[in-house]
Amino acid sequence: MxxxxxxxxxxxxxxxxxxxxxxxxxxxxxxxxxxxxxxxxxxxxxxxxxxxxxxxxxxxxxxxxxxxPLQYLLGEVEFFGYKFKVREGVLIPRADTEILVSYVINYINKNNLDNYRLLEIGVGSGAIILSIAKNCPNGKLIGIDISEEALIIAKENQDNLSISNVTMFKSDLFEIFLNKPNKEEFDIIVSNPPYIDEEEMKKLQKEVLYEPQIALSGGVDGLMYYKRISLSARDFLKSGGMLAFEIGLTQGASVRDILYDFGYRDISIIKDLEQRDRVVVAYKD
Ligand SMILES: C[S@@+](CC[C@H](N)C(=O)[O-])C[C@H]1O[C@@H](n2cnc3c(N)ncnc32)[C@H](O)[C@@H]1O
Missing domain, CATH: 1.10.8 (Helicase, Ruva Protein; domain 3)
Known part of the structure; x- marks a missing residue:
């Protein structure tokens, strides 16, 4: 033909x-x-x-x-202007997540955070942490994920983008930092955690079913990881440090309340270009 x-x-x-x-x-x-x-x-x-x-x-x-999914067939996806490898076993980064990345980069630049320390919980393909590292190279960034497969792909992406100031480990949330003699402290903790609730998980479109369930399911109400991360992040943030989450479109008020209950201050909900709630940020006293 x-x-x-x-x-x-x-x-x-x-x-x-x-x-x-x-x-x-x-x-x-x-x-x-x-x-x-x-x-x-x-x-x-x-x-x-x-x-x-x-x-x-x-x-x-x-x-x-x-x-x-087309992206798995092609083996790559463009995110924040960079090419990221993807295949089964890792979440396909979404364009919506660029809002979170852009917010964090602007925060680092605006506050002249030289030698900043950043932690990402749930790196997946590395889209968030590697895009931040590429744009703000004067920091030390640590990424963790519970999925070995995701970490392998994230490290391939790190090599392809020639980034040397990011280290990634396997860990169940903050587990790897517990019982360490020297306490890790970060200026920024960022996460796009799994946030789909139980009911929505039953109605996912066919394409999404090929993506790892562990990257999608946020427990019965979709808020499990926001609660777990907000609780522990306080122990690993510097005073005045920022916690920044991507959220599902309807989760703004709930995530704000969780952060409030855990004692964070200056909580704000950031909207995307279509005026939909997309990111929530908060600070430790
Ligand atoms: C929604 S995906 C986000 C991936 C990537 N950061 C992005 O935005 O494209 C959530 C990630 O969290 C990871 N994850 C799920 N449970 C976890 C846990 N208990 N500890 C660490 N990472 C976890 C998943 O493996 C997945 O890579």
């Missing part, structure tokens, strides 16, 4: 997946498999494609048609 026929066939098949963008995704998949830009496809629209490549393309299209 020639490129044009393959694109038409691919986009025709993808129409069966209501969560896909058929023409764009068929182009992106073919370009990725041919290791060329999309523009190359249009410049060579009548060129014949080798049968082996054609078969691989159609098998990718078939998977995508059945709801497999």
């Amino acid at each position: 020639v490129i044009k026929e393959l694109l038409l066939k691919g986009s025709g098949l993808l129409k069966q997946n209501p969560n896909s963008n058929p023409s764009l995704e068929s182009q992106v998949i073919l370009a990725k498999l041919m290791n060329v830009d999309k523009s190359f496809l249009f410049a060579h629209i009548e060129s014949e494609v080798e049968e082996e490549l054609e078969d691989r393309y159609l098998s990718f299209i078939e998977k995508r048609k059945n709801g497999y």
